[in-house]
Amino acid sequence: MSLIVKKVAQLITVFIFLYGIYIIVHGHLTPGGGFAGGAILAGAYILQILAFGRDPLHLKKKETGASISESISILTVLILAVVGLFIGTKVFFNNYLPSGKIGELVSAGTIPLYNILIGIEVAAALLTIFLALIIYKEEIE
Amino acid sequence: MNSLIPLFIIIPLATAFVIPIIGKLTSSFAKIITPAILLILCYFSISFLLSSNQESYIVGGWQAINDIPIGIYLVLDGFSKLILCIISILGFLVSIYAITYIKEYTSKNNFYALFCLMVAGMNGVVLSGDIFNLFVFLEISVIASYALVAFGVGKKELEASFKYQVLGNIASFLILFSVALLYWQTKTLNIADISNILKTHDSTAFLTFTQILLITGFGLKAAIIPFHAWLPDAHSSAPSPVSAMLSGVLIKAIGVYVIIRLFFNMFVFTYDIAVTITVLGALSMIIGALLAINQKDIKRLLAYSSISQIGYIIIGFGIGMMILSKGGKQSIAVLAIAGSLFHMINHSVFKGLLFLGAGAVEYRTNTRDMGQLGGLSENMPITSTTTLGASMAISGIPPFNGFFSKLIIIIAAVQANLYVLAALAVIVSIITLVYFLKYQKSVFYGENRNFKKVKEVPFAMSFSMIILAILCLGLSLIAIPSVREIVLDQAVNSLIDMDKYINLVIQH
Numbered sequence: 001m002s003l004i005v006k007k008v009a010q011l012i013t014v015f016i017f018l019y020g021i022y023i024i025v026h027g028h029l030t031p032g033g034g035f036a037g038g039a040i041l042a043g044a045y046i047l048q049i050l051a052f053g054r055d056p057l058h059l060k061k062k063e064t065g066a067s068i069s070e071s072i073s074i075l076t077v078l079i080l081a082v083v084g085l086f087i088g089t090k091v092f093f094n095n096y097l098p099s100g101k102i103g104e105l106v107s108a109g110t111i112p113l114y115n116i117l118i119g120i121e122v123a124a125a126l127l128t129i130f131l132a133l134i135i136y137k138e139e140i141e
Numbered sequence: 142m143n144s145l146i147p148l149f150i151i152i153p154l155a156t157a158f159v160i161p162i163i164g165k166l167t168s169s170f171a172k173i174i175t176p177a178i179l180l181i182l183c184y185f186s187i188s189f190l191l192s193s194n195q196e197s198y199i200v201g202g203w204q205a206i207n208d209i210p211i212g213i214y215l216v217l218d219g220f221s222k223l224i225l226c227i228i229s230i231l232g233f234l235v236s237i238y239a240i241t242y243i244k245e246y247t248s249k250n251n252f253y254a255l256f257c258l259m260v261a262g263m264n265g266v267v268l269s270g271d272i273f274n275l276f277v278f279l280e281i282s283v284i285a286s287y288a289l290v291a292f293g294v295g296k297k298e299l300e301a302s303f304k305y306q307v308l309g310n311i312a313s314f315l316i317l318f319s320v321a322l323l324y325w326q327t328k329t330l331n332i333a334d335i336s337n338i339l340k341t342h343d344s345t346a347f348l349t350f351t352q353i354l355l356i357t358g359f360g361l362k363a364a365i366i367p368f369h370a371w372l373p374d375a376h377s378s379a380p381s382p383v384s385a386m387l388s389g390v391l392i393k394a395i396g397v398y399v400i401i402r403l404f405f406n407m408f409v410f411t412y413d414i415a416v417t418i419t420v421l422g423a424l425s426m427i428i429g430a431l432l433a434i435n436q437k438d439i440k441r442l443l444a445y446s447s448i449s450q451i452g453y454i455i456i457g458f459g460i461g462m463m464i465l466s467k468g469g470k471q472s473i474a475v476l477a478i479a480g481s482l483f484h485m486i487n488h489s490v491f492k493g494l495l496f497l498g499a500g501a502v503e504y505r506t507n508t509r510d511m512g513q514l515g516g517l518s519e520n521m522p523i524t525s526t527t528t529l530g531a532s533m534a535i536s537g538i539p540p541f542n543g544f545f546s547k548l549i550i551i552i553a554a555v556q557a558n559l560y561v562l563a564a565l566a567v568i569v570s571i572i573t574l575v576y577f578l579k580y581q582k583s584v585f586y587g588e589n590r591n592f593k594k595v596k597e598v599p600f601a602m603s604f605s606m607i608i609l610a611i612l613c614l615g616l617s618l619i620a621i622p623s624v625r626e627i628v629l630d631q632a633v634n635s636l637i638d639m640d641k642y643i644n645l646v647i648q649h
Contacts, residue, residue, distance in 0.1 A: 068165075071158040078155050084201075085144060091202040092147040 001051050009051035016044040020119070027115035028108040034115040038122025045127050049134075059138075063131040070124035073117045080110060080117075145185060146198040146215050149225060149268060150278075152178050153261035157254045164250035171253035172240045179233035179260070186225040191627065195219065195635065197270060197646045205647065210331045214270035214646055219631030221267045223482060224398055227489050228267070231389050232260050238497055238605040239382040241598070242504060246380065252292060259285040259386065263394040270646055272320050272403075273330045279316070279395050283309050283362070286391060290379045301374035308371040312361035319354035322347070333646035336407045336639065352414055355403060356421075363396020365455060366425035369448050376447065377440035377509070381500020384440060388447045389493035393485055397451065401458055406635075406642040412466045419459030423565060426452025430572040434579070438509045439499045442580060443492065446535065449569060450488045456566070457481025457550045460557050471637070473556045478636055479629050480549030483619055486628075487542040490616060491531040494609035498528035501598045501606065502584060506591075511580075516589025520596065523603045525585040527610040532581055534613045536574035541613055545620040 001009075020040035027033030049059070084094030100107030156178050160171045195218045203212030236256065243249050262282025269275040287309065291302035324330055326347065327338045342348070357368065364372040372392075376384050404410050404418070429449030436442040460477040464470065501524045502517065503509055518525035534541035537548075547570055554563035597603065618624050635641055 064165075068162060071161045074158045075155065075162075078151060078158070082151060085147075089202045090144065091199065092144075092151070093201040095201065 001053075006051050009047050013044050013047055016040060016047065020044060020123075024115055024119035025105065025112065027119075028111045029103065029105070034118025035122050037115075038119040039126060041119065041123035042126035042130070045123070046130050049130070059131055059135055063128055063135065066124045066128045066131065070121055070128060073120040073124065077114060077117045077121070080113060084110075144198075146196070146217050146268065147200065148185065149182060149264040150215075150261055152182065153257045153264065157257035157261060160250050160254040160257065164253075168249070171250050172243075175236045175253045175257060176233055176240075178257070179229055179236055182229040182260075182264075183226075183233050186222065186229045189217065190222045190226050190631075193631065195222075195631070195641075195645055208647055209329070210334055210646060213274050214331060214333075215268045216270035216333075216642070216645060217268065218642060218645060219633070219635035220398075220402065220482075223486070223628070223632045224267045224394055225264065227486060228260060228263050228390050228394060231489055231493050232256075232386065234605040234608055235382045235385050235389075235493065235497070238385075238500075238602050239380075241601045242382055242500060243380065245504075246292065252289070252380075255285045255289050255292075256383075256386075258282075259289065259391070263390065266395050267398060270332055271330055272323065272332055272335070272407075275399065276313075276316055276320055279362070279399075280313060282391065282395060283313070286383075286387060289383045290375045290387075292380050292383065293378065297374075298378045301371075301378035305371045305375040308361055308368075312358045312368075315354050315358035315361070319351045319358065322351045322354070326351075331646065332403070332407050333643040337643055337647065339407070339409060348408070349411075349414075352404075352408060352410075353417075356400065356414075356417065359396050359400045359403075360421065363392050363400065363451060363455075364425075364448055365396075365421045365451065366428050366448065367421075369425065369429070372448060373441050373444040376444040376496075377438060381440075381496055381503065384444075384500070385493040385496035388444065388496055389489040392447070392451060393454075393489060397454055397458075397485065400455075401636065404462065405637070406639060410462055410466055412463065415459060415462035415466050419456055419463060419562070422452045422455030422459050423562060424452070425449065426456060426569050427565060430569045430576070434572065434576045436576075437511050439502065439511060439514070439580065439584060440496070440509055442576060443495050443499060446495075446573065446576070447488075447492055449573065450484070450492065450535065452569075453547065453550060453566065454481050454485050454488065456562060457484060457553065460550075460553055460559060460562070463559075464557055465637070469557070473553055475633055475637065476549060476556070477553035479625065479633050480546055480553055482629050482632050483549060483625075484543075484546035486619070487534065487546050487613075487616055490609055490612045491534040491541075491543060494527060494531040494606060494613065495535065497602070497606050497609065498524050498531065501602055504598060504602070505595045511583040513591055514584045515587040515591075516585070517592065517595065518585040519589070520592065520594075521585075521598065523597055523606065527606040528585065529581060530610045530613050532577040536577050537570045538574070540617055542616040542619070545617050549620075 020037045023032040023040060024034060024037030081093045084096055085092055087096040088094050095109040097109035099109045156174055164171045198215040200213040200215060243252050259282050262278045262285060265278030266275055269278055287302055287306050290305055291298050323335060327335045329335055361368040376388050379387060425448050429445050429452060433442050433445035433449060436445060457477050457480045461474040464474040506514060534543040537544045551563050551566050619628050
């Protein structure tokens with residue numbers, strides 16, 4: 001890609017990334033949440049890959065990283081949910097953290113944590129799918 | 142025992158995501174952990190089956206407000222206990238078989254991860270007391286199965302998986318659409334709550350429309366005859382352990398189970414719907430068997446035979462529904478439903494065994510073509526004997542389990558004065574015998590032309606087949622009344638008595 005594309009992509013990626021994080025952490029207050037924000041985060045990564053070359057070896061490393069962070073974030077969701085089996089009313093998916101004030105950023109107990117983890121998971125999963133497709137294309141060529 | 146119910150979803154789901162992480166470090170982790178967790182689930186599910194308590198579990202602790210359930214419910218009643226048992230036992234045996242079988246494939250970790258994901262999805266479908274949650278778990282298990290069908294990444298496997306995905310997505314769309322329609326009409330998603338509301342409704346055209354959509358959607362998942370096109374391709378192209386899981390458990394857990402659960406415990410079924418279900422069952426029973434006769438590929442033959450046997454299961458339930466909706470004798474309905482449940486257990490055992498046997502033949506000879514195979518009984522005595530047992534069980538020869546379950550269904554049909562149906566069931570049983578005799582002759586007996594130096598399969602594979610063959614004989618004990626009381630009666634009671642299921646959820 002040309003220098004202009006690279007520079008513009010670099011500038012815009014920052015804002016896309018921040019916007020994705022904003023959507024994720026405000027998931028319990030405003031529309032959107034883990035899934036929508038995660039998709040935006042994945043968009044930022046994909047823009048970077050599209051603008052700056054596609055070295056297959058490098059991409060494979062990235063794919064391993066993405067798939068591992070995907071598994072880890074889902075596992076953490078499960079662990080957070082299972083902790084509910086031991087705290088408070090002792091049920092699966094129990095919301096055991098203090099719920100705070102309505103409308104504040106740190107409130108709603110465990111829900112923002114789930115949102116953040118789901119955001120990571122969705123971003124990693126979409127990135128993995130994208131990488132799998134371009135690695136496949138590189139291998140055919 | 143209350144807190145143990147979500148473990149059926151947590152354990153396989155967690156394993157599915159641990160495997161890709163730890164599997165990168167040690168390659169043998171996946172093949173040890175998968176049978177281990179399924180053994181644990183086997184223990185829990187059998188102890189559930191033997192105990193008589195039935196309960197519901199509220200995820201997240203959202204208690205009901207004014208007796209209206211608002212949270213996600215997991216319901217463990219007699220019927221779901223039985224299916225959980227089938228899933229874990231067959232899953233355990235298949236995962237042991239897969240240890241050796243899957244060696245020739247690459248990326249074994251992905252296989253085990255998808256396998257655990259599929260089991261988690263099926264357990265979720267069986268336990269969920271919430272119709273939308275049921276849809277989500279159904280998608281988890283079918284998406285895992287799409288990937289597993291394409292696991293060989295050959296041309297045929299990919300084509301089969303694509304076909305399966307297209308038809309599966311149509312089914313999912315129909316199911317989601319009918320869930321939305323039900324939610325629009327009743328303003329709730331909880332199965333018990335919906336059934337409470339529908340009891341006071343009159344049967345309208347709207348409800349009938351929803352019911353037909355649901356029968357179509359889940360009929361596609363269960364491969365009842367007009368909707369069967371994907372099954373022979375998908376089940377024959379998948380790796381054999383997966384075929385055993387798909388044919389033995391998946392089409393029952395996400396197809397037949399949900400149809401039966403929704404129509405017995407949620408809708409007030411009418412006579413018309415009962416007749417529709419019975420006719421669909423009879424059609425799949427006959428056409429599946431007729432299509433199976435002319436197959437040259439051994440796994441394709443087994444796949445068509447699955448369609449035919451699912452027909453038997455469906456007509457049993459259909460007869461029960463017809464009698465109940467007309468207000469006939471309840472004892473005949475109980476007999477028909479018990480026969481169906483019995484056949485459901487039996488079918489998962491012998492069809493699992495047959496697919497594992499076919500997999501063993503393919504593992505050693507690398508072909509599934511009946512024209513090339515033949516005379517393998519001397520080279521592979523264990524595979525040959527166990528497959529012979531399963532073939533006799535599926536064609537209904539005493540003392541194998543298939544005989545008793547078919548007999549119960551036929552007796553129920555005769556007692557309900559449905560003589561044509563009973564005669565058809567007998568005739569299809571004879572056709573089944575015909576194509577399994579052909580299967581035996583062209584694979585294990587006759588002249589061995591091409592494979593004189595073939596050896597018996599390794600221990601891990603023959604172990605599962607032997608256990609399943611013993612189960613084929615041992616399960617005929619369920620025909621004895623005192624054993625039947627332990628295994629089947631809870632399930633039958635929870636299906637027939639609609640209020641029991643509602644009370645389980647609402648008066649918690």
